[in-house]
Amino acid sequence: MIDIEAVRADTPGCRHVIHFNNAGASLMPDPVFAAVVEHLELERNIGGYEAAKQASGELEQFYTNFARLLGAQPDEIAYVENATRAWDMAFYSLPLGKGDRVLTHDSEYVSNYLALLQQAQRRGFEIDLVPSDAHGQVDVDAMADMIRPATKLIALTHVPTQGGLVNPAAAVGRLAREHGLFYLLDACQSVGQLPLDVKELGCHMLSGTGRKFLRGPRGTGFLYVSREVTEQLDPPFIDLHSALWTEEQSFEFLPGAKRFENWECYVAGRLGLARAVRYALDIGIEVIEQRVKALATRLRARLGELPDLTVHDLGEETCGIVTFRCASEPAGDVAARLHAAGINVSTTTRAAARLDFGRRDLDQLVRASVHYYNTENEIDRFIEMFAG
Numbered sequence: 001m002i003d004i005e006a007v008r009a010d011t012p013g014c015r016h017v018i019h020f021n022n023a024g025a026s027l028m029p030d031p032v033f034a035a036v037v038e039h040l041e042l043e044r045n046i047g048g049y050e051a052a053k054q055a056s057g058e059l060e061q062f063y064t065n066f067a068r069l070l071g072a073q074p075d076e077i078a079y080v081e082n083a084t085r086a087w088d089m090a091f092y093s094l095p096l097g098k099g100d101r102v103l104t105h106d107s108e109y110v111s112n113y114l115a116l117l118q119q120a121q122r123r124g125f126e127i128d129l130v131p132s133d134a135h136g137q138v139d140v141d142a143m144a145d146m147i148r149p150a151t152k153l154i155a156l157t158h159v160p161t162q163g164g165l166v167n168p169a170a171a172v173g174r175l176a177r178e179h180g181l182f183y184l185l186d187a188c189q190s191v192g193q194l195p196l197d198v199k200e201l202g203c204h205m206l207s208g209t210g211r212k213f214l215r216g217p218r219g220t221g222f223l224y225v226s227r228e229v230t231e232q233l234d235p236p237f238i239d240l241h242s243a244l245w246t247e248e249q250s251f252e253f254l255p256g257a258k259r260f261e262n263w264e265c266y267v268a269g270r271l272g273l274a275r276a277v278r279y280a281l282d283i284g285i286e287v288i289e290q291r292v293k294a295l296a297t298r299l300r301a302r303l304g305e306l307p308d309l310t311v312h313d314l315g316e317e318t319c320g321i322v323t324f325r326c327a328s329e330p331a332g333d334v335a336a337r338l339h340a341a342g343i344n345v346s347t348t349t350r351a352a353a354r355l356d357f358g359r360r361d362l363d364q365l366v367r368a369s370v371h372y373y374n375t376e377n378e379i380d381r382f383i384e385m386f387a388g
Contacts, residue, residue: 002283002291007373018378021344023161023189023321023369025211025218028272029279036217036272043268052267059267062274069277069285070206070224071197075256078223079270083188083209084111086223089260090184090205091115093233094153098124101151105130105138106355107160107167109186113355116155125152129355136314140171147175153182159189162353162365163323164296165315166194173202182229188212193292193320193371195285204229210269213292213320213371216276220269225257239263283372291372292320295379299370302383309386312365323348323365326386331364338385345369 008014013027042051052059063074070077080086092115096102102116102125116127128146133139138156154176158169169185176183185203187196192213198206206224210216225233235242235253241263243251253259280288299322303309311324326334331347338345345368350357357363368382 002287002372004373004375007283008375011373014373016342018343018374018381020368020370020374020378020382021346022193022213022371023367024346026192026213026215026371027373028215028217028276031279032216032272032276035275036268039268039271048267055267055271058271058274061278062270065274065277065281066222066224068281069191069196071199072224073227075258076198076224076227076230078225078257078260079265079273080207080221080223080260081219081262081266082221083186083207084221086207086209086221086260087112087184087186087188088115089223089235090207090225090233091155092119092236093260094182094184095232095234096123096125096152099150100125100153101128101148102126102153102155103128103130103143103146103151103181104155105157105167106132106359107138107157107162107165107353108155108355109157109161109188110352110354112155112157112186126150132314132359135316137165137167137316138172140168140175143172144175147179147181151179151181153184155184155186157186157188159187159194159319159321160353160356161189162348162356162367163315164300164313164318164321166190166317166319167315168317169201169203173200176204177202189321190319192280192285192288194289198224198226210273210276214273214276214280215371216273217266217269219266220273222273223257223260225260227256230256230259235260288372292370293318295370295372295374295376296320296322298376299368299379299382302379303386306383306386312360312362320371321367321369323367325362325365331366334366338382341385343382343385 010029063077066077067074130143183203184205187208191208204226210220211218242259348367349364
């Protein structure tokens, strides 16, 4: 069981707001905030390079903490400044060319799909959209039927930004392994709220952020790259940290996933993210998952009781993201009204989910995303904003 009073005491923001925008950025707990601020103070007092050297042992914990979180090896983990850049570093490294085919789904994140479109134009590969099954998630059987000799990659978003759907990522992973395909999984919205084991998921690459359900600082992210594929990838850019200048006309990549990192990075943020992962591990990811899903189920049920509201989450399995529409009030107005009352939510629009929302004839939804430090009483107070 989670000691809710203790984690809320660690989260000063809980005293001021009802924070249902964890899919945007969670409230940092005190130990994470302290890790960031203490290092910034050290940088101010002794210098940035000197502070990083002094914190070298703690910085290495970033790799070991993430290895524990993901069931990976420390040398398969890279620190990257955000989830999109982490995904890009993996995707742009892949050996895709003219005539190749990439499988993806309507739920793919907007930035990922933009990269797919750009590289399809540059390199000449084709994008194949896998249909959804009856639950609205990626249809694994249909995906299997769409695999051709030219298919090289499956790119999938585990939990889309625009709803509570959890795609069957492990089933897709088994399919990718069976056919010898690269598998790139975007875990930006799932890491921190769902257990992730890269061996079980079967992915070769997995990207994520620090600011969402991991409760880390903004401007932080990570990339997992399996040892199986590292040598097959060509990072889109390198520097003196990711490669060695061995001769005047030659270089060598650093071993492992560090070849996807940069020399200059947000050191305080990396320390904060390492601390955030340890904070989550200390609570227990499975326990976090149970709590988050229970709160989200309660919220969906209560919203479903209100005649003016419609919940729009898809999926056989759902998570802590809850999306809905109010018949009498635009989503942006709902978010503004809630914000004025001290309740944080966000909105998700067709511009960020053109394939999915286009298929479902949706323009904009309110997105309320709960985390384990939220309470049943906060949900009841949230519902009161619509029940009058």
